[in-house]
Structures are given as C-alpha cells and as structure tokens.
Amino acid sequence: MGIVKAKVKANINFGKIEKKWQKRWEENKVFHAKEESKKKKFYSLEMFPYPSASGLHMGHALNYTIGDIFARFKRMQGFNVIHPMGYDALGLPAENAAIKAGIHPEKYTKVSMKNFTSQLKSLGFSYDWSRAVNTSDPEYYKWDQWIFLKMLESGLAYQKESAVNWCSECKTVLANEQVVDGACWRHEKTKVEIKYLKQWFFKTTEYADELLDKIDGLNWPERTKQMQKHWIGKSYGAEIDFETNGQKFSVFTTRPDTIYGVTFVVFSPYHRDVEKFVTKEQKKEFDKFMKRINSVSEKDASLLEKEGVFTGSYAINPVNNEKVPIYLGNFVVSDYGSGMVMAVPAHDKRDFEFAKKYGLKIKVVIDPVDFELNENKITEAYVGQGTLINSGEFNGISNEKAKDLIVEYLSKKKIGRKSTQFRLKDWGVSRQRYWGTPIPIVYCKKCGAVPVPEKELPVKLPKKVIFGKGNPLLTNEKWISVKCPRCGGNGKRETDTMDTFVNSSWYFLRYCDSNNEKEIFDKKKVSHWSPVDMYVGGAEHACMHLIYSRFYVKFLRDLGLIDFDEPALRLFHQGMLHAEGGEKMSKSKGNGPDPIGTCKKYGVDSLRLFLVSVTSPDKDFEWSENGIDGSSRLLKRIYEFFIHVKIGQNSESLNFEMNKAIKSIGENIENFEYRKATIKLREIFELMIKEEKVQRGVLEDFLKILNPFCPHITEELWEKLGNKEFISLSSWPQFQNLKMNESKKEDLNLKIIDTASKIIHKFEEKGQKIKKVYFYFVPLEFNKVNKEKLMEGLGKEVFIYSVQDKDKYDPEGKSKKARLGMPGIWFE
C-alpha cells in the first residue's frame, strides 16, 4: 500500500502537462501577434540562433528563457506583445560540413532548423512561429540583395582592394577563425598567405558620427555602450603632409605638438604603396619580413613583438625639412588613418620601443618642467605634459596650447590640416564562399560591375557546386555565365557572397511582415511594431552585430522606409553558463548539459525556474545538477499543495504579503532581477502553505506571478481551479494599497522607541544624562507618529519635527539624517 500512496503523491507528470499545454497554445494561436490590437505594442526579441547540427545548447535555453519570461510578463501586463523567432541560417559551419562530411549546406541547414524548431517548441517559449524567418530562404535574402542595390545607388557600397588570408592548398580564402597558428585549419603545414582581392565594402563610416552620438540615448548596458564608443573610436588631431621622392602623403596624428620630434616614419606592411618605397638594397630584407607576417588578423599581429624593416627610403618632415627614414612596422594598422605614423620615440611608448630595437634617433621636444629629460639617458617615453623645446618658433609654449597653434601653422602653410579620425572601418562584406547571400552584380567586359536589376532578384544560389577546392560558386559555369543586364553582352556573375552579418542586420524588421512577397516589408506594419523594446542576447555581439544593425536602421531610415533611428531601445546581455566544476562548456569536452535531456528528467518548468534562480541573469554561473533538482522539488510541492488546498478565508496578513509580492515581483522582472523574484515566490509559497484555507483570489494571484517562470504547471493548476481561459492570456494582478496600515503605524512608533532607547541607554552608560529627545521626521511620516506614545515609551521629554520645519531646534543638523523608517535623533 505504501507504494500506491507514494504513487498518488508523486502524481505530477511534467512531460504530459507540457505537451498538453504546448499543443493547446499552438492550436489556439495564443501567442500570435496581431496589429489591430488596441493595446500598446511591445516588441520582445532574443537574438536568433545559428542552427547548428549539434542542436540547442544550455546557453540558448538560458537566453531564450530570460527573454520568454519578459515577454510573458509584458503580455500579462496588458501589452500587445510580438515575440518572434527565426534562424540565422547562412554561415560557415554548414559549408564546413559540406567540405568535411559531404553534406550539402542546404540539407545540413534544413535538418538543423527542423531540430531546433522542435526543441524550441518543447521548451514552451511563447513565440509567434507564424512570423519565423529563415535567412537562407531566397525569399529572405532577396531583400539582402535589394538593400545591397540600394546601398550601391546611394554610394554606400563600393569596391576596393583588400587583404585576405589565402590557403594555397584549398585555393580559397580563409576566415580569421579558419587560421590556426598562422596555418590553414585543414592543412597544418600550409602557411597562410596574404592576397589582395577586390572586395565590396559598406560605408559604415558615413554614419560614424551618428552611431557615436546616439549611443548615449540608448538604455543599454554601460559596458556595451563603452565598447561601441571605443570601437567607433573618434579621435581629434591633424593630418600632416610628408614628402618622399617627390610624392606627398599625409600622416594622421593626435599629437601635432610633437611634430618637431619626428625621427622616422612607419608604414603598415599592408599599405598599398609599400613596394614603391622599398629600394633595391632593402628588397631582400623586406621580403624576409613580409614572409613572417602571414595573417590579416590584427589580433594575431598584435601578439607579435614589435618588428620592422627599413625600406631604404626617406621622407621629409615639412616643418623643418629634416630627412627621416621610412620603416615598415607590424604594429601599424593599415586601415587606420592613412596606414602610416610619424614616429616620435621620445614621447610615444610604441615609437620608443621601436626606436630602441632598431637603434633609431630619439629627439626630445617636450620638457617635463619638473625634471630633466636627457636624450642620451632616456629609458622610457615621456607622454606627459610640458613645454616645447627644439621646436623652432614654438619653443616655450605649453604642449597643449601648441597643438592648436601648430595645426594653424600647418594649414596656413598648406602642409597639414585639422582632422578627426575614426577607428571604425568600412565594413568589408565580400566573402569568397558558398553559403551566403549572392552579391547581385554581373561583370561585363564593356560595362564593368553592373547591378542585377531589381525585378530579377533574387539571385539564387545554385545547388550544384563542388566543395573543397576554391570558391564553390566558381565551379558552376552555367550559373556564372549570364548576359550583361546593361548591354546584353557576355557577363559573369560576382561569385563572392555577403557576410552573414548582413542577414542579421535587419531581420527584426522582417519579423514585422515576414511573409511579404512584394516588398521588403510593409512600412505601416514595421512602424507599428518597431523598434524593438527589449533585446536579449550575448555580450559577444556588443560590437559587430549591434553596430551593423544600428547602421542598417539608419540607412533604411534615410531611404524613407522606417521612421525611427535605433533598432533596439533596451538591451540585456545574459551571463555565461559554465559546466559543473567551473570549466567553460564546450562541445569537444562534452561537459555541457543538454537542455532537452534535462527537461525530460526534471521538467521544462523546473529548468526554466532553475536557470533564473541561481544568480542574476546577467552574471556567469555554474551548472548544477543538484540545483535543478531543488527547483523541481519546489514545483512538485506547489503542485501537491494546489491539489489538496482547501479554498476559504485566509489570514489578513497573507493577503497583505501577497499584495507586496505582486508589486515586488513585477518590479523584479522589469529589472531582470529574476532571482529575487524567485526568492519572493518561495517566501510567499511558504506563507501560503501555513494557512488552513486559502482564498481563491490568492491562489490565482500566486499562479499568475509564477506563470512567466513556469508556464506549463501554472496553466494546469489554473485549469484545475476551474478557469476556462488561458492563464498566459490573463492579466497581471493589480497591486492594491491594502489596510495593514494601522498596524504599521504602531510598528513605526514601537520601532522608534526601541531604537531610541538603545541609544539613550548607551549615552547613559557613559554617564551622560538625557532629558530631552528631539526627532526629525520625513514629512510623509511626521503625521504617522504619536508624540504621547513616544514620550510614554521612552520616559523622556519628546519633541517632534518635520524635516521641513523652518523653526525646528536642531543644533547639529541631525534632521539631515532622517529618512523613511527612521528619523534623525538629537539628545539633550
């Protein structure tokens, strides 16, 4: 019999309940978003996933749980919520699978997406699946191509030569991530070479100022904003014209005040004109140097020690006509400024290091004033302030002042000018691979690069290509050969595809009208739902994706397609999930718990609750099997309680506490303090089970505040209470100012008496006699206290004031200490 009893007790079957409600939600289109609603809209979005073959991982589950809780909460608050999901389906892994396992990327992606969809559905997220987008669908990337054409028309898309990583074995370009220790990921022995290809760029720099200026208006995490600012990196300085072999080139500097201290000039090895400067004598050294540099990834380059080589040429400093040697240096960034720097070793750390290494001259031009800087004994660069010396007519001027004066002087002489520079580069969008959006361009011998006409879009990816050698698109001759759209002559298609960040830069707009076949989206629909009100995703996208989408939105706005400036008003980054034991989770180690398996074992609601109750969602946390067991236990107890609870009048204090919980949990969710909310839920549950009977309203309120976290079990219990409608569509309980105030007033008096007598006791212990006690209350509380009670409780003469009283007796300004719950106190 004991076994039977146990069975009855453990009667909750999470899996069955989950399936039941997921099916009902879907059948009743509970989470479909419709424009006609009179309610205020709310756009709740999580970053869409790349559908990889390995399926959903716990990080996804965390990301989407955080977003789903928010969306469900907003829905209950009465907003018309749009909460879509889709797939960022184009990308390298699918192509790698084709190369390594012979699976066509299309098939790989289809299977992965199907798998993702069923997994996401089984986790009970409240998505409107009817709006799903798939970026590998020609009906989607058609609009990527359309935007490309618009960029081209606006002069924002252009071609220029740019360096790429090249593997001579694969005969293909490698992404930075495919470069491992300077060699190809598939051919360890094949060193990566640098090749220059003509590639397409988007002029992100055109919007640099706006991208920078609008950051402050965003309700985004501070560090993300900081990162974007740094990424855009606006700096003020001057361009100065140097001359060599009769050719002028301008150098950007933030330190024009040190122009007289230039002792050499350094070019980036990737500078376009580098070879022009290399003399015959230095050719050998130059070649040796270039061989050592074998990745375009500046990350790699930055790990190298400072290295350089003399070109054999000299440049002339325009202010004093000094001849200085031209070097190449691996620390100079090719895309920043003009790809070259004037080196002032005495006053710049990097230049100093370089000069020491190659025995170059060091010339001091700023006198630190409080100590002497000797050129022969200098051990590190002096980057501080001071007075100019060795600087011709500018000697004796403070270097800060000299900055402006020298720029003025340069402009007058027409050898330089004021300038601002951005670290932000134009966005190179060409990728020499298959599984991306084809660039809608045809090359014609007569007409050059000709855009494919809009009505011929989409340019679809051909299915028949060969993977593994070179760019797969080059292997389909039939697809490549087309007539030139302009002259009708023989042309060839562009075989580069676009960076996949292109696809993700505007997907959130397409969600608003994802099935539109006629246009990119309906303007009205987008302006109804957008911009995104709440965006949840990983911090790793702080720069790339989140800048590119801001850029796209500004561009589409200027095209007149949308009427707002920023893609997402509020942003939240979830924390990183670590495997049990603290290591990073990785597929290779196999130490990541699988969300689907976990749900089967403990239930979806248990997982959801656990994911947000360990720590605050923006902090990293460690997976714990025990922890989820704890969450699961709580849900079982809740279920158990609801099955057996007697409905009837409960204590007044439970009503009061429930009311408080409604308020604070609502605030907690709004601020992503999910953990605190779950703590309150536990507390209120503990109070509830102490009651003999509980009112129906209290039970329902409890289910409602639990619903965003645990939607399945709450639907089930909601129905068991006799409700016909979905709890997911019910409204968040109203917070009311309940009575209880009476007793609170008592509390305040008692509390003050208690505290004050403690202090009095201390004073009197020290031998100080106290006769009078003065209290200074905040105005709100001033009326709530009772002077007689205080006198009685303390046995002293009591004076009470409001903080605002002008003629209060307050010798030590104790009234300033008053706050809610505790007055300022002064004794005599």
Add this chain to the structure above:
RNA sequence: GUGGAUGUGCCGGAGUGGUCAAACGGGAGGGACUCAAGAUCCCUUAGCUUAUGCUUACCUAGGUUCGAAUCCUAGCAUCCACACCA
C-alpha cells in the same frame, strides 16, 4: 596598459546606516515517516556555550557616526571587455 564590474558564512548569493550572526537556495549533520530506499516534513550548521549572555565576524587598513556589511579615503585581490588606433 585603458575602460567597466565585483569582493558577504562550506558554496551560490540577498542585504534599507539601527529590527544582522546576516534572507533564500545548495551542501553537510541529525531526527520523524518507512521493513527499506526514495519522496516529504522538522531541527542544526561562527566560537564559547546553552543563556532573552559574551566574543569574533561581511577583502585589508583607516575615517565619518551614538550606531557601518551598508557612507568616505587609501590599499589589496578577482573577473570581464578592448587591447600596439599614431
């Protein structure tokens, strides 16, 4: 190096200047129920000790205050991001 964040008991973490030996969860120990296990429930979990008691406690050192985990100053440590941007 630059920018940001953080330091609380065995662990994860709440925490408003007084109600803090510090919520909640996990872990550990003990007990109840059971033939037993699981589940569930109860208790304990800084030290002395068992008293409405004392001592030591919220990174360290100072300070403000009648009173500090909470405010200020300095230091130390940890984490994250960007890393040679001229």
